[in-house]
Amino acid sequence: MASVRSAVRALPRKTAAGYQSSYYPSIPRPRSLSSFSSLSLSSSSHRSSPLSFSPSHAQKRQLATMSTQAAHPALLIPGPIEFDDAVLQSMSHFSESHVGPGFVATFGETLSMLRQLFQTTDPASQPFILSGSGTLGWDLVSANLIEPGEDALVLSTGYFGDSFADCLTTYGAKPTKLEGPIGGRPQFPEIEKALSEKKYKLVTVTHVDTSTGVVSDLKGLVQAVKKVSPETLVIADGVCSVACEEIAFDDWGLDGVITASQKAIGCPAGLSISMFSGRAMETFKNRKSPPASYFASMKNWTPIMQNYEAKKPSYFATPSPQLVHALNTALKQILARPLSERFQKHKEVSDKIKKAITDLGLKIVATKPEDQSHAMTAIYLPEGVQIADVLPKLGSKGVIFAGGLHKAIATKYIRFGHMGVSVTDPNRNDVDKALDALKTSLAECGYKA
Numbered sequence: 001m002a003s004v005r006s007a008v009r010a011l012p013r014k015t016a017a018g019y020q021s022s023y024y025p026s027i028p029r030p031r032s033l034s035s036f037s038s039l040s041l042s043s044s045s046h047r048s049s050p051l052s053f054s055p056s057h058a059q060k061r062q063l064a065t066m067s068t069q070a071a072h073p074a075l076l077i078p079g080p081i082e083f084d085d086a087v088l089q090s091m092s093h094f095s096e097s098h099v100g101p102g103f104v105a106t107f108g109e110t111l112s113m114l115r116q117l118f119q120t121t122d123p124a125s126q127p128f129i130l131s132g133s134g135t136l137g138w139d140l141v142s143a144n145l146i147e148p149g150e151d152a153l154v155l156s157t158g159y160f161g162d163s164f165a166d167c168l169t170t171y172g173a174k175p176t177k178l179e180g181p182i183g184g185r186p187q188f189p190e191i192e193k194a195l196s197e198k199k200y201k202l203v204t205v206t207h208v209d210t211s212t213g214v215v216s217d218l219k220g221l222v223q224a225v226k227k228v229s230p231e232t233l234v235i236a237d238g239v240c241s242v243a244c245e246e247i248a249f250d251d252w253g254l255d256g257v258i259t260a261s262q263k264a265i266g267c268p269a270g271l272s273i274s275m276f277s278g279r280a281m282e283t284f285k286n287r288k289s290p291p292a293s294y295f296a297s298m299k300n301w302t303p304i305m306q307n308y309e310a311k312k313p314s315y316f317a318t319p320s321p322q323l324v325h326a327l328n329t330a331l332k333q334i335l336a337r338p339l340s341e342r343f344q345k346h347k348e349v350s351d352k353i354k355k356a357i358t359d360l361g362l363k364i365v366a367t368k369p370e371d372q373s374h375a376m377t378a379i380y381l382p383e384g385v386q387i388a389d390v391l392p393k394l395g396s397k398g399v400i401f402a403g404g405l406h407k408a409i410a411t412k413y414i415r416f417g418h419m420g421v422s423v424t425d426p427n428r429n430d431v432d433k434a435l436d437a438l439k440t441s442l443a444e445c446g447y448k449a
């Protein structure tokens, strides 16, 4: 077993300076970024309770040390994900005015890079970066693109689709939910039938539902909606898909995609990131009632985003300069290579993981191969193996997975997130380590493949 010290790899030092704006020539190294005493082995969300553990000295030696970051287990939950050093180092930026020329340039450039990430060249498309988590994207849609009393068709493939429907209800919209079986998704004939029976202002779909690992077919969905109800907006929750599953915003004809910083984009949590089509922005402008949110109002934020992108200072509410610097670095890294290559890599690694899991005799929650996301895998535990047994065993081998989240099956499965640097950085062996740890941990729990 390699010692922690010898496990410190010499990363090809994409010196942080390489990713900095010219405004800022050098950055200090970060201090310790995690501590063992606060290690948590639980699911990605506050929605389930954490199990804490303090590793022994021997266990600490097994935890991977990543470059300049403090030794820590590989965080392989469906977000937050592992971070690249340069992204983290960008957050050590000195304090600057949110309306000063340096930050305005960084924010403006970051907004423009989102157009590339979402693959939109239509000047009418509008990016937003707001302080908040992925959930704020649901508020943005619900408060601005639909009015009280109007109908929304919510395609749900798990916990997050259901929550989007709850958010729509909060703002007075009337969601109708279409669900697939657990581990599946609603089918097009059913969706087309629903659309032909009632006028829907918008359709929402979870691109990858993080509670089940089911991926939806966005391209096919937009085609189906355009055929039956062309005025209906198509809005995707891409929190667990943007930057790992292909999304061609213009080509596919999407009207909105919302996401967050901490999943496949690989930036610390705290930013709600979204893109809306010219058509969605027109829908907003033509509202009869004002948006029922102050912070999440597109009326308040649209001019701010447009000004920043035009490199003009503007203020509605203070953004987080440090997080925006981190996002800027993450996007530069992502966009330094063709996006198609990144999507392909996530697919290859996901295919390998799915095969290894099936070879172990385990079942994947997303039943059909075409419904399985490339961002994560939800894995049913074998009969008799408990989440509370297997997660600490994985943790002691330096791997953190999440527990179940879908209410109906929550105690029966675990979730393995495979996004970002854990997949794309050839200097990491997070995925192989996780597969080995899973095999050994299940054997320790008494499971024989």
Ligand SMILES: *Cc1c(COP(=O)(O)O)cnc(C)c1O
Pocket (backbone or CB within 6 Å): 045, 079, 133, 134, 135, 136, 160, 206, 208, 209, 210, 237, 238, 239, 240, 260
């Ligand atoms: C994580 C997630 C969310 C919620 O994002 P938060 O950052 O936790 O608010 C919403 N939708 C999906 C699909 C997610 O995976």
